[in-house]
Amino acid sequence: MKHLFVKAKLILKKTLGVMLLLSLITACKNDSEEDNFLGSMEIQLTLKEGLSNISLENVTVKIVNTIDNSEQSHSTDDLGKVMFLNIPAGTYTVTVSEAREEEGFTLSSAKSDVQVLSQERTQVALVVNAVMPSSGLLIKELYYGGANDGYVSLFKDQFIELFNNSSEVLYADGLYIANLYGETGASNHQYPLTNVMDIREYVYADFVDQVPGDGDDYPVLPGKSIVIALNAKNFKEGNPKAEFAVDNTDATLERYSVDWLESQGRTGNAFFDFDNPDVPNMQNIYISSSSSIYLFNSYGAGVVIFRKEKNFTENDIVTYIKDDGLNKEEPLLKIPVADVLDGVDFLENSQAAQYKRVPENIDTGFNFLKTDGGAFYSSISMRRKVDETASQRFGRVVLMDTNNSGEDFEAIGLPDKFGYNQLAY
Numbered sequence: 001m002k003h004l005f006v007k008a009k010l011i012l013k014k015t016l017g018v019m020l021l022l023s024l025i026t027a028c029k030n031d032s033e034e035d036n037f038l039g040s041m042e043i044q045l046t047l048k049e050g051l052s053n054i055s056l057e058n059v060t061v062k063i064v065n066t067i068d069n070s071e072q073s074h075s076t077d078d079l080g081k082v083m084f085l086n087i088p089a090g091t092y093t094v095t096v097s098e099a100r101e102e103e104g105f106t107l108s109s110a111k112s113d114v115q116v117l118s119q120e121r122t123q124v125a126l127v128v129n130a131v132m133p134s135s136g137l138l139i140k141e142l143y144y145g146g147a148n149d150g151y152v153s154l155f156k157d158q159f160i161e162l163f164n165n166s167s168e169v170l171y172a173d174g175l176y177i178a179n180l181y182g183e184t185g186a187s188n189h190q191y192p193l194t195n196v197m198d199i200r201e202y203v204y205a206d207f208v209d210q211v212p213g214d215g216d217d218y219p220v221l222p223g224k225s226i227v228i229a230l231n232a233k234n235f236k237e238g239n240p241k242a243e244f245a246v247d248n249t250d251a252t253l254e255r256y257s258v259d260w261l262e263s264q265g266r267t268g269n270a271f272f273d274f275d276n277p278d279v280p281n282m283q284n285i286y287i288s289s290s291s292s293i294y295l296f297n298s299y300g301a302g303v304v305i306f307r308k309e310k311n312f313t314e315n316d317i318v319t320y321i322k323d324d325g326l327n328k329e330e331p332l333l334k335i336p337v338a339d340v341l342d343g344v345d346f347l348e349n350s351q352a353a354q355y356k357r358v359p360e361n362i363d364t365g366f367n368f369l370k371t372d373g374g375a376f377y378s379s380i381s382m383r384r385k386v387d388e389t390a391s392q393r394f395g396r397v398v399l400m401d402t403n404n405s406g407e408d409f410e411a412i413g414l415p416d417k418f419g420y421n422q423l424a425y
Contacts, residue, residue, distance in 0.1 A: 038086045039116040043124045045080035051130055056080030059107060060098055066091045066351045069371050089118040096128055097407040105130040108402045110364040112353030131403045135166040138342050138399055140225050142303060143381040143415045144296035145369050149241035155298050156272055157246050159229040161417060164220040165399050172220055173213030178205035180302035181332050185352025186373060189299060192355045195323050199359045203304055204332040206288035209255060223397040224421050226252040232279035244379045246415050253282050255294040260284040269293040286333045302357040304343035306335060344405045346382055349373035365406030381415040384408055391425045
């Protein structure tokens with residue numbers, strides 16, 4: 001009996017040993033399989049040409065996986081280099097947005113569509129610019145996606161809000177606002193504008209309008225804003241989902257183009273375009289022949305504000321032909337990048353970087369209402385963030401301006417028109 005017991009004990013030990021060995025082999029195999037999906041990224045920062053005496057040591061670099069939007073951040077070494085080890089293979093966006101408060105500038109850069117392959121090291125050269133904070137008019141908010149009110153408002157309630165980020169009274173008189181033409185990365189928008197057009201010197205608009213006035217009619221106080229609405233109408237009135245709608249009757253100006261279009265023998269869009277006689281109208285400058293209304297792109301708006309000494313002429317209109325083989329012509333108004341004061345690029349989703357319409361020296365990144373797109377009729381709006389440190393220092397609201405809408409803006413659940421006007425520091 002004792003002999004049998006010892007034998008059974010030996011068998012048990014051997015069995016346990018085999019099981020342990022198998023589990024180790026399985027674990028190693030799983031680890032090996034997991035490692036097969038990992039890669040690394042080596043990022044080297046360099047200063048933009050013309051800059052000097054700016055340290056790139058201890059700069060925070062952020063990478064964002066465009067599939068699941070997971071983030072990682074590390075700091076550079078004394079040579080401006082940073083490593084991201086054992087990261088999932090995939091597509092990443094790399095950004096730098098770091099305030100150097102004592103020097104009075106922000107380090108800013110971004111690179112999209114960086115591919116990391118499994119078991120390989122991807123090397124990225126990132127050119128960093130030193131951006132001085134804007135002390136002028138900025139785009140504070142852009143509401144373009146439509147209200148979540150059961151198709152009552154549709155896109156009729158769009159507005160843009162401009163904010164005075166300086167310490168002096170500024171005048172909006174004569175300021176131009178342009179909607180930039182181009183597809184946004186939605187499933188039915190798959191032809192990037194830059195396949196055909198060069199955006200380094202010009203941006204291209206399908207509508208442009210202008211703030212009226214003689215130079216001192218539309219003052220904007222420091223830390224305050226003005227709003228230009230498509231329709232200065234109360235969309236809450238009689239709306240069963242009024243909590244998701246906006247009241248635009250407090251707009252500074254509105255866009256109305258029906259009469260102007262009809263005076264040119266074209267047809268306006270009276271269904272979308274109303275005229276509130278109590279709110280002044282913007283001056284109509286240009287609407288592409290394929291459009292009939294000043295409507296921001298509801299899939300993702302690219303917008304610039306600018307000033308221009310000379311009036312536009314026919315020579316400023318260029319013809320864009322999408323590279324889809326259909327040869328459809330789209331007449332667009334070209335705007336010199338040198339005239340642009342501020343610009344933002346909002347696209348359909350987190351993977352739409354190739355559809356940018358705004359050059360990197362105006363907006364190095366881009367943003368979106370929802371990471372996976374499909375934000376129609378959601379009441380979501382894009383709002384610029386407050387720079388809390390600068391606001392505390394100067395005792396007034398100061399907004400972030402790193403020339404990167406991916407860092408400067410955030411998607412908010414409901415529009416916040418004039419919301420910052422109530423803040424105090």
